[in-house]
Amino acid sequence: MAVLIYWLAWNNGSLPILLILMGVGLSVITSAFTSLMITFGDIYNVSDALVWLAGSVYGRTWE
Numbered sequence: 001m002a003v004l005i006y007w008l009a010w011n012n013g014s015l016p017i018l019l020i021l022m023g024v025g026l027s028v029i030t031s032a033f034t035s036l037m038i039t040f041g042d043i044y045n046v047s048d049a050l051v052w053l054a055g056s057v058y059g060r061t062w063e
Contacts, residue, residue, distance in 0.1 A: 009021075038050065
């Protein structure tokens with residue numbers, strides 16, 4: 001992800017403000033995509049994903 005941000009921000013040199021804006025922009029796009037998947041996903045898969053996104057490993061096995 002960092003390489004993608006740096007590549008998008010490159011304009012005959014890298015400006016710090018452009019790196020920050022590209023990082024924020026890609027973060028917003030990824031967050032919107034995640035929210036879209038949660039909104040329109042299957043309820044059983046979404047509930048498992050929300051537990052995982054919260055940082056919990058409850059009920060998980062090595063498989």
